[in-house]
Amino acid sequence: MGEAIVVTSGKGGVGKTTTTANIGTALALQGKKVCLVDTDIGLRNLDVVMGLENRIIYDLVDVAEGRCRLNQALVKDKRFEELYMLPAAQTKDKTSVTPEQVKDIILELKKEYEYILIDCPAGIEHGFRNAIAGADKAIVVTTPEHAAVRDADRIIGLLEQSHVESPKLVVNRIRPGMVRSGDMLDIEDILQVLNIDLIGIVPDDELVIKAANSGEPTVMNPNSSAAIAYRNIARRILGDAVPLMQLDQKPGAFKKFKKFFGMG
Amino acid sequence: MTVKSKHVRIKGIKDGLVFLLDDKCPFEDLLSELRYKLEHSHQNILTGPIVHVDIKLGNRSVTEEDKEAVLDILKSQGNLLIRSVEALEDPEEKDTEALFMMSGMLRSGQVLHHEGNLLFLGDVNPGGTITCSGDIYILGALKGMAHAGINGNQEAIIAASLLAPTQLRIADIISRPPDEWGTRESSMEFAYLSGGAMQIDKIHNIVKLRQDLNVFKGV
Structure with a gap:
């Protein structure tokens, strides 16, 4: 039986889809059987980031409504043998599937795949409830901005009330220079408010944008610092004790991250 | 109004009447039932000489205003003389x-x-x-x-x-x-x-x- 992990954030534009694509690909790089599920019905873009848009035949709504079998809707990745994606529908909206239907689909996928990564839409409404319905674990993505941290806090509160195991945090788009000059929230500030385990920090990297536009997840490029960060997150999901990336910050602050990681 | 509920029970004792008021039902229901009983169904016991009355509110926590409301209804019947009101203390305090x-x-x-x-x-x-x-x-x-x-x-x-x-x-x-x-x-x-x-x-x-x-x- 596989493990279903929902990637969520509350706020839009913090990098849920990028994180889903990259962690999923990183897990596939480690030889795992992975399925990515896009639940952002009506605004799908996981397929674009993965470069699989032109291979879509059926989608999540088709499966839910019984127009096709689950296997027919799965899109196989062009780079890996064991990486698949279940795309969202683009023509419908969030209410066209129910949380129960999504849960059944995820349950079905868990029989076949080791990891199922669910890309959650922004917001806390129907789409969010769809996305978490079948999930066992959650990864909350935030960026070092007050607005994103506020929304992450709201989402964590909702996750804590649900069946999902205590969520793990990814801080995305950190700029070490700005943190050092005090213009950006540092990791410690964020952790103090959110008070959950940190599973990774991803530096802001232009290569991520370039990669997303070319439909090739960043994680494939070993020269990118974000790629290393995503690979590390994948290894932590697999249970390896990987130290957090050095972002040339004050050593005092960094010790705390290590301690945090030791706990998680 | 049909009176099926038994939120208000009236018992006769040696020297008067005891009003036993239910402590689970909404207070508004209690008041309306009490009012109904006094004005309609229990005319026979209320049209006589002066009767002493004890009121028991059970475990209901009531404010002073609530007590006043009960007393006002009973006072509307000239022959009822309220002797005591028993209730829990005001929980706020x-x-x-x-x-x-x-x-x-x-x-x-x-x-x-x-x-x-x-x-x-x-x-x-x-x-x-x-x-x-x-x-x-x-x-x-x-x-x-x-x-x-x-x-x-x-x-x-x-x-x-x-x-x-x-x-x-x-x-x-x-x-x-x-x-x-x-x-x-x-x-x-x-x-x-x-x-x-x-x-x-x-x-x-x-x-x-x-x-x-x-x-x-x-x-």
Whole structure:
């Protein structure tokens, strides 16, 4: 039986889809059987980031409504043998599937795949409830901005009330220079408010944008610092004790991250 | 109105009548049934010489106004002479002294309300709201909104290990801390109302406000 992990954030534009694509690909790089599920019905873009848009035949709504079998809707990745994606529908909206239907689909996928990564839409409404319905674990993505941290806090509160195991945090788009000059929230500030385990920090990297536009997840490029960060997150999901990336910050602050990681 | 319910029972005793009023049903139902019985169904016992009446409200917690409402209905019958009213004490008065403890983490969008005084062990994050009819004491960081004395109690206070709220309210006074307070040393502080304005002080100065507190003076 596989493990279903929902990637969520509350706020839009913090990098849920990028994180889903990259962690999923990183897990596939480690030889795992992975399925990515896009639940952002009506605004799908996981397929674009993965470069699989032109291979879509059926989608999540088709499966839910019984127009096709689950296997027919799965899109196989062009780079890996064991990486698949279940795309969202683009023509419908969030209410066209129910949380129960999504849960059944995820349950079905868990029989076949080791990891199922669910890309959650922004917001806390129907789409969010769809996305978490079948999930066992959650990864909350935030960026070092007050607005994103506020929304992450709201989402964590909702996750804590649900069946999902205590969520793990990814801080995305950190700029070490700005943190050092005090213009950006540092990791410690964020952790103090959110008070959950940190599973990774991803530096802001232009290569991520370039990669997303070319439909090739960043994680494939070993020269990118974000790629290393995503690979590390994948290894932590697999249970390896990987130290957090050095972002040339004050050593005092960094010790705390290590301690945090030791706990998680 | 059809009277099937038995919220009001009238018993005869040696020297008068006992009104046994149900303590589970809504108070409004009780009043309407009592009114109905007196005005319609029990005319026979009510049109005679003066009768002494004991009222028993059971385990219902009632306010003075509630008691008055019951008495008003009975007084409308000239021959009933109320001898005693039995009820629990007003709960408001009892609860205010007790400190209710609760722990956890109040995240953005979450609301915690408590009737009475609350000791919260944990943080209140920005976007979280804590409201209380009495005092609020927070062992943790208050970064969200706290409203003490929500029913209009101007004596209520808000104390926190780290008092850094987005907004504070006591009774109907609202204060926006960063604009109005200036920078302070970080230590445990409390907020209170003085002459209709919000004031902040260090926690050990609370004795100036609460003179009935037990004060440690050394041994």
